[in-house]
Amino acid sequence: MAGKSFEYTKVLQGLALVGGSDFESWKHLCAKSGNIRKAALEDIDNPLQLIELMERKNLLSENDVSMLVSIMQELGRIEQSNKLVEYEKKWALTKETQTTKYNDLLTKFDHSLNDSEVQQLKFLCRNYPGFTPDKRATMQTSLEIFDHLERAIVLDENETSVLKDLMKQIGRLELAKDVETYEEKYQGKSGLIDAQQEGLEDLREEFDVVVKYIGRNWRQLARRLRVTEADIDCIMVKHPNNLREQSRESLKIWQINNRSAATKAALISALRKCEFNYIADVMEKKITE
Known part of the structure; x- marks a missing residue:
């Protein structure tokens, strides 16, 4: 069975034939959104380049094709729009779904880690912003550590590499694998x-x-x-x-x-x-x- 990344690439390849006035209108709609400067669009001369630009600007990803769906609908490209909608129903994720799964992951870790492992985590995080000796002394659970990592802007639902790294360092490889599974499904990361x-x-x-x-x-x-x-x-x-x-x-x-x-x-x-x-x-x- 084809995976998410394959299906995402396949549906985007189907947009390669959008040309002429429709392609120019597509560029105009991207500029009109305010997320892409007109100057950045001047050197874009085919749909696949424009798709990559939208990805770099975080307007498009495996988990969110909604903007592209709206654009194709506005252009009257019903066939392309329908294929994107089909992909969206099967693969794309809502913000609420990802947030729930991220919180579930942290809760699972909190239930799985013992007191010794929590102490190890506090020690490993000592160089992160806000992890002063006094602050670390007040942290009793892994959830408190995760909360401070989020405040240090090194952990959130779209960036979990530090969490995976910490689990590996304390020898909880099965929990690091859980992070990898989350990343593949909810962040579109599979290395x-x-x-x-x-x-x-x-x-x-x-x-x-x-x-x-x-x-x-x-x-x-x-x-x-x-x-x-x-x-x-x-x-x-x-x-x-x-x-x-x-x-x-x-x-x-x-x-x-x-x-x-x-x-x-x-x-x-x-x-x-x-x-x-x-x-x-x-x-x-x-x-x-």
């Missing part, structure tokens, strides 16, 4: 496997090599790969105690930002420009094996 369905190169082995050897130097490589300082800061806040997750997150951001240009050759070139020749050599050896 690089989904990326491959979108035509991106499979770089899992190459990322593993970098993560294994890069250590604290990941920021130098990230800057060479043009990951922004804002993203680097965000990565460090999300994973303050885990260099491996920091480096892997930066590589994922690079791949998402550069899409088809994010290749093995480009990564090796960046490593050599940073003089991380040993890592590049290991990577090239693995590629040729």
Whole structure:
């Protein structure tokens, strides 16, 4: 059975033939919404480019195709609209559904974690904003810890990577798996496997090599790969105690930002420009094996 990402991509591909005045009207409606500047639309010359722009602006995702449905209806594109509505009924999620499942996940964790594990969580979170010694001393349950992580803006229903990381660090791998299942279903995240369905190169082995050897130097490589300082800061806040997750997150951001240009050759070139020749050599050896 085809999965969510496959069906999402398939229904979007069906919009590739929208052209002429309908395509121009589509661009106009995007600009009219106020979410996309007209200047950003000037270089868009086909529907698939426009779809990717809408995704980058968070106007479209696997979980929310409502804006695209409205646009197709306004254009009189009944066939495309109906297919989007069919996808929406089967796959897209309401905000209320996701919020409920997110809260259910946190409640399950609270019931599953013992006092020793709660103490471990407090210790692991000590570098997050607001987790002062006095504040940590008042936290008695994991729900209180999760609440403070939300206040630190590193955890919410659309960003649960820190929760998954914490569960792995305290050895609760089955709970980390629960987070992964939630992400796949309610955030549309399934790592690089989904990326491959979108035509991106499979770089899992190459990322593993970098993560294994890069250590604290990941920021130098990230800057060479043009990951922004804002993203680097965000990565460090999300994973303050885990260099491996920091480096892997930066590589994922690079791949998402550069899409088809994010290749093995480009990564090796960046490593050599940073003089991380040993890592590049290991990577090239693995590629040729």
